[in-house]
Amino acid sequence: MKSRFQTIRFVLGDQLTRGVSSLKDADPDRDLIVMAEPRSEATYVAHHRQKIVMILSAMRHFADELRDEGFHVEYFDYQNRKTKSFTDALKAAIAEHDIQQVIVTEPGEWRVRHEIDKWPDDFDISVDVRADDRFFSPLSGFEDFAKDRKELRMEYFYRGLRRDTGILMEPDGKPVGGQWNFDHDNRKSLPDDVTPPSPKTFAPDKITQELLDRTEDDFPDALGNIASFGWPVTRKEALRALDHFIKHRLPRFGDYQDAMTVKSATLYHSLISPCLNIGLLLPDEVCHAAEKAYHDGKAPLNAVEGFIRQILGWREYVRGLYWYLGPDYGNGNHFDAKRPLPAFFWDGDVPMNCLKQAIGETLENAYAHHIQRLMVIGNFSLLAGLNPQEVCEWYLAVYIDAFEWVELPNTFGMALYADGGKMASKPYAASGKYIDRMSDYCQGCQYNPRKNTGADACPFNALYWHFMDRNAKKLGNNPRLGMPYRNWARMRDDKKRDLIDQAEAFLHKLDDDKLDASPSQADLF
Numbered sequence: 057m058k059s060r061f062q063t064i065r066f067v068l069g070d071q072l073t074r075g076v077s078s079l080k081d082a083d084p085d086r087d088l089i090v091m092a093e094p095r096s097e098a099t100y101v102a103h104h105r106q107k108i109v110m111i112l113s114a115m116r117h118f119a120d121e122l123r124d125e126g127f128h129v130e131y132f133d134y135q136n137r138k139t140k141s142f143t144d145a146l147k148a149a150i151a152e153h154d155i156q157q158v159i160v161t162e163p164g165e166w167r168v169r170h171e172i173d174k175w176p177d178d179f180d181i182s183v184d185v186r187a188d189d190r191f192f193s194p195l196s197g198f199e200d201f202a203k204d205r206k207e208l209r210m211e212y213f214y215r216g217l218r219r220d221t222g223i224l225m226e227p228d229g230k231p232v233g234g235q236w237n238f239d240h241d242n243r244k245s246l247p248d249d250v251t252p253p254s255p256k257t258f259a260p261d262k263i264t265q266e267l268l269d270r271t272e273d274d275f276p277d278a279l280g281n282i283a284s285f286g287w288p289v290t291r292k293e294a295l296r297a298l299d300h301f302i303k304h305r306l307p308r309f310g311d312y313q314d315a316m317t318v319k320s321a322t323l324y325h326s327l328i329s330p331c332l333n334i335g336l337l338l339p340d341e342v343c344h345a346a347e348k349a350y351h352d353g354k355a356p357l358n359a360v361e362g363f364i365r366q367i368l369g370w371r372e373y374v375r376g377l378y379w380y381l382g383p384d385y386g387n388g389n390h391f392d393a394k395r396p397l398p399a400f401f402w403d404g405d406v407p408m409n410c411l412k413q414a415i416g417e418t419l420e421n422a423y424a425h426h427i428q429r430l431m432v433i434g435n436f437s438l439l440a441g442l443n444p445q446e447v448c449e450w451y452l453a454v455y456i457d458a459f460e461w462v463e464l465p466n467t468f469g470m471a472l473y474a475d476g477g478k479m480a481s482k483p484y485a486a487s488g489k490y491i492d493r494m495s496d497y498c499q500g501c502q503y504n505p506r507k508n509t510g511a512d513a514c515p516f517n518a519l520y521w522h523f524m525d526r527n528a529k530k531l532g533n534n535p536r537l538g539m540p541y542r543n544w545a546r547m548r549d550d551k552k553r554d555l556i557d558q559a560e561a562f563l564h565k566l567d568d569d570k571l572d573a574s575p576s577q578a579d580l581f
């Protein structure tokens with residue numbers, strides 16, 4: 057029997073938005089929806105189990121919502137209708153129906169883009185790859201911004217988008233509050249008597265529970281724990297999570313945005329990145345909800361501007377950069393960093409308390425907030441000279457929100473400066489004193505952040521100077537690093553030697569996987 061469908065609407069796992077460009081004009085009578093859980097997507101990195109469960113559960117719920125609307129959904133689930141790749145699933149769907157056209161929204165990474173670009177030849181069929189318009193800026197907006205500039209800094213792109221969207225803008229074209237950026241007000245550490253409220257979590261329903269029960273057996277190469285799973289898996293839940301954040305966490309988001317504490321893995325952060333990235337929430341509704349909280353007097357400007365800047369600024373900027381810089385962006389290695397990823401990245405078993413907390417929470421929850429990602433794990437990877445491709449693969453695997461378009465610029469560009477400064481104006485290198493200032497981690501650590509040498513000295517301190525010294529040729533002329541290089545030049549030679557020796561002894565221990573030998577009491581006192 058001839059199928060009534062002529063067009064396939066192919067929906068990827070990060071396109072779970074009813075209004076996504078591939079579905080906008082879909083018609084249940086003519087169009088067949090295809091969704092798939094191919095092996096390729098579950099295995100291109102060793103994803104965290106919570107990431108697999110969240111994406112598959114959200115996909116299955118979204119397919120059910122489309123069915124409720126009257127659509128026929130050919131759903132290739134990994135249990136009953138195994139497929140190797142998206143192409144494999146499309147082939148099976150085309151074979152079953154008399155298809156003349158495929159409509160798909162552009163994917164979120166080069167790997168899948170290359171796969172989709174082969175479809176017209178693979179199937180001798182017309183393929184309409186539509187722009188993903190769930191962002192404030194089309195990709196051409198970033199190209200226009202970038203084309204005449206030497207430096208592609210986020211701040212100017214962000215200001216342009218504030219003007220274009222009118223978000224947090226006065227009618228006369230000035231930014232609300234007279235300033236574009238309130239970052240200086242957003243650098244407080246968490247006082248002892250402040251305890252952040254718990255974030256909103258959701259009990260697993262039948263679909264989620266079945267996936268939670270099966271992941272360990274069905275995805276043996278995946279990593280991380282699933283016990284704490286409480287992520288939203290439908291748009292309805294995502295909207296409740298957003299509402300909870302706006303009411304209970306946004307007001308203090310700004311103050312403690314850069315703080316870290318053993319008391320809370322999430323502080324006042326929103327935890328909405330996976331919902332934004334897979335399409336359960338849209339960036340404009342999130343920014344408008346935050347802006348409304350400001351105008352209603354429910355949240356201060358430093359919190360609201362700080363939060364909006366992350367989405368309207370950073371999120372848009374890294375997406376533009378990822379596509380603008382092309383598929384080879386992540387292949388470089390500016391500092392020629394070659395050290396393999398230490399084993400503790402996979403189990404969190406490391407004596408440095410900040411790393412133990414940040415990596416431990418990551419493996420436990422598939423989440424760490426921005427400063428843990430950047431200034432603890434990223435900073436360590438930078439200073440210790442870890443291989444950037446291995447670090448990027450780790451970040452792509454372990455975080456619930458990790459998709460290459462957003463993960464790669466943040467890790468390769470911002471945290472590791474492996475692109476030689478295409479993204480950041482200087483490496484985010486910091487000593488233990490920064491971590492001590494912004495967290496309570498050092499209080500429970502066997503090392504001392506105020507010491508530079510000796511068995512109990514914080515390893516970040518000597519590593520910082522080792523990094524600056526070994527990369528002096530590449531960084532010495534950077535105007536933003538004038539101060540540390542002047543301090544280094546002024547330091548006595550024997551002090552310099554002690555710091556370099558201290559760092560090298562640490563790196564040898566790291567290479568020999570001997571870090572867990574804690575300093576003896578005699579060394580400590």
Ligand code: FAD
Nearest residue numbers: 325326327328329366370371426429430457458463466467
């Ligand atoms: P909040 O602190 O509540 O921020 C609100 C929103 O702003 C986030 O949900 C996110 O959508 C957006 N945002 C904030 N910072 C950034 C940023 N630098 N780039 C893009 N969007 C941003 N974010 C991802 O979504 N996926 C990743 O794979 C990812 N990898 C990262 C790797 C490194 C090394 C670093 C330093 C950052 C990475 N980020 C990534 C950015 C940021 O850390 C996360 O978006 C944030 O921690 C998510 O938690 P949240 O929703 O509670 O964020």
Ligand code: DLZ
Nearest residue numbers: 068069070092093094097098163164168
């Ligand atoms: C990350 C992921 C995983 C684990 N599984 C699936 C899946 O089964 N089906 C799917 O369509 N997408 C999945 N994804 C997200 C894809 O990797 C994402 O759609 C691509 O990165 C394209 O943007």
Ligand code: SF4
Nearest residue numbers: 408410488498501514
């Ligand atoms: Fe981390 Fe150093 Fe503080 Fe320990 S002392 S928690 S290693 S910064």
